[in-house]
Amino acid sequence: MYKALYRKYRPQTFDEMCGQEAVKASLKNQVKTGEISHAYIFQGTRGTGKTSAAKILSRAVNCLHPVDGNPCNECENCKQILKESVLDVVEMDAASNNGVDDIRELKEKVIYPPQSLKYKVYIIDEVHMLSKGAFNALLKILEEPPKHLIFILATTEIQKIPATILSRSQKFNFKRISIEEITENLKKITSLEKKSCDDEVFTLIAKSADGAMRDALSVLDQLLTKNKEHITLKDAMEVLGISSSELLFSLSKALVEKNVSESLFAIDEIYKEGVEFNTLASQILSHFRDLLLVKTLKDPNKIVYTTYLNEFRELAAKVDLEELLIIIDILKNLSVEIKYADNKRVVFEMNAIKICNRVIKDDLALRVKALEEKINSFGDVNFALNSFKDFSKDIVNNNSVKTTNVENQLNKSIVNDMKSDANINDLKDNASIEKSNQSDIIEDNGKVHNEGATITLEKINSDWQKLCQELISRKYNGFGRNIAFGKPMKFQDNILEIAFKEEHEFFYNFCSDSERKNILPDLLKDIYGIDIDVRMKLQKSGIDKLEEIFGKNNIEEI
Template sequence: MAYTAIYRKWRPQTFDDVYGQPAVVRTLRHQIMNHRIAHAYLFCGSRGTGKTSTAKIMARAVNCLSPVDGNPCGRCDVCTKLSDESNMDIIEIDAASNNGVDEIRDLREKVKYPPTIGRYKIYIIDEVHMLSTGAFNALLKTLEEPPEHVIFILATTEPHRLPATILSRCQRYDFRRISEQDMVERMRVILTATGAHAEDEALQLIARSAQGAMRDALSMLDQALSFCDGNIGYTDVLDMLGASGTDFVAGLVDAVIAGDDGGALSLIDQAVDQGRDLTALVREIAWYVRDLMIVKSCRQPETMIWASQHQMDVYKAQADKLDERKLIAYMDILSVTDNQLRFAAQPRITVEMMAIKLCHLREESSMDAIVARMDMLEGKLDGLMKGTDTVGAEKQSAQTKPSQKTKPVPKELKAADKPPAQPASVQTEAKADGLNEVMRAWPAVLQAVKKEKMTVYTFLCNGKPAALEGEQLTLVFPEGGGIFAAAVEKDENRQLVEKAISDVTGEELRVKCITGQAAAHEPAKDVDIVEKAKELFGEDKVEVIDDET
């Protein structure tokens, strides 16, 4: 006897055998039990989710002489005859190859004849979206008012391509993708019945590769049984599918996190030497990054990721080294690479360039870092326009930590030790140094506030340090930003900001919020603004233009 593929041999024979579609199965069973059978059904869903199998079960159940809880009994004379593929009461039509008006006209003529075995004649039209416009129009009247003995079951993977006039005449049932757990459970049942064995990791890999299609999973299981001779191992499935495996991808992600482009390229070279499919590798990395995002974002990732405890520990360790924005950036690069590989003449080069991009993804790409850099640049420009030597102050304090306090001028300083002509200038420079130190530490202050309360962080991002008078730090918010200033000055929020400043800088400062321009400062010492601009931006970037007007 010729060999029968597993997905055909183990096709569901009752609704109890249909995995992953509880809502559809429950509704159809109740209709059969209560004799409320419609004249037209539309089964929608992706490939391998059980549309045709459910249609065949439905066809036998509505004709069964003694259904059991809505299931065909499989023992009566009608069930026995309808199980024969040559019966004349269950007609399967492939709309992809019978999509013309003539075929539908022929169908309209045949529906007039009564069934030969049971009570109903069932027409199952698969891939119905492939019918032509003329064929749909020819089917409309028959679909709306068929003979009492006829039931239409339409199946499609693309319901959006069906005319609204067809959709309105059918009861629609959406078949969802089958979960990995359901597919593994079904494969376990089949392996137990056939006397074969498989590792849990091997079945999980097959289920994930099937992407929600039970038929694909059973086809891969059939192939694995032949490949492994009845004892399916994880590494054997990796070789069969051309996949790289979770451990390999984990090592590649470790190299990316460390910025080790050499290590990442070495692993890609290893995958190429082993004959791995590079497109499959990119998709494995994308799935891995997706798992990291779930671990990073969810309190109970175990409910969404099916992994061993060891692998979950690896996920958590890697997720702790990354933030959400970087993971999103990783996913963007992987998605672009996946699309590029479809048309790439040199897939290896494309994947290698992807690895380098991932390794050198800069932290400055995050919004917080960009805002911090803009604030720093604004502080330098303000100091430049006011004559404050912020560049020199930054160079002088580059080797000191932001938390170090600026030493005030001692009260006991003798008059002879003070600059004889510019006592006010010395005081101004000391204040400027203190303000510069706060501004340099401001990104860290923002991050400390963000960890405590996101709303206060959002308000605070709209302001910036403008003046430091003694122990009072003045924050300036833009015109129209009074609502942000008022929110920050609320006692609870202001105390949170002051605590963050104290933790980062070591200074006990009081915060005051104003809108518009900061209060006028004392005149600063004269500086050569051209020289400061060259020092800040580079001599080649500065051009001096005389304005004689």
């Protein structure tokens, strides 16, 4: 029967293990000194050697002739364990034996001494899968363990293990295996199998394995089963289901240069290669990560494993760091979004177009300036509002700036910086005031001039334009010009209600901001000598219009 490579070439001693130098040194030292713990927790990502280390330790502690902390694998005890013909070393899978009854049955067995070995060793894989009751039963064993008992608990999710179990165990962290170590091991095994591969194949497999030796060996196993003496890079890409570096560079170059058509053509070519869009999303994100590192590091060779370093450098010279960060941010969101999308191709293409239409700060500043120039030249407030809607929608959709930033920029562009002599028809109708008409309510110093006069809605309406001009004279330029678009609609019990038309929503939002709530009441008190509470509302088409014509009490809501 064929034996998988990760089983065939499983390390037999600590020295044969790839990586995990700190773990190996500690375990070997414990075996040499005889200071063996009753419980170990091996934690780390998949394929990093946890189970292999547990098997080696089970032989080392029972070996009759250990060699520098390693099992000799020649004595009777080692041979029995290797053949799996001894009952004193037990491997359990907690995923399928996770009930409290399973651990209680185990508890009854562990009290008996080993039959032929020095220690009874229980290796429990995926121990985090145990139920709460099972963990409690296991805790009872760990609290007062027999001298002949050793537990080795392996897990990929240590955070799910209760603190009471952790505190009674020695914890060993298995790190991801480096690309260099995986590559060297793959070369050695390929040579032993009397096959050969392109050097790029080993690097590609090692990068795709994400630090897991078992995953790398599984891919190599699949490649070596091909009826070929030599494995090419193309063979490896077909097995892994990934696109070629040439196509990736073609796509990334088009995205960097904001070339929509070339981007879509490159995506189509990759699609024809049979690459899944989930894989492509992850691959292009890693590709731009490498590009970012080449752009920012003087010596990227240490953490960028590629044979295309010159191509990366050439592409990095064409893009700014800020643009790279924007692209990576969009690709990061794409890698999450595409997992749950029904039509993955549409989602990928949509995000590619979004990248090509990205906006950076320099572009934003130019567009704001162009908008200002158009407003000043045409002098049309409706044009300004429509331009703002298109402008802000475009920018927000491209993930360049937040909506609040756009609004603040617009306040500066349209309102605060609007010239007092701008040719804007609405402002002429609502805010232009002749100085000769001011003297009937406001003196030069802005104090009350008509003491004793009755304050009515008609009085406020007749004074409205002059009140707006007074706000401007008091340096509230933006507020004074924007409030002119509102109209006093009701004055009762010292409460003044000001309404804005639906098309003047921007000016309503500006004036009703909480930071500006006291500007108009303070002015009204100075002018009329009484406290007036100001309330603003936005008129919507329909019911508000009917209320204005027929009165609120005469309108029945359905």
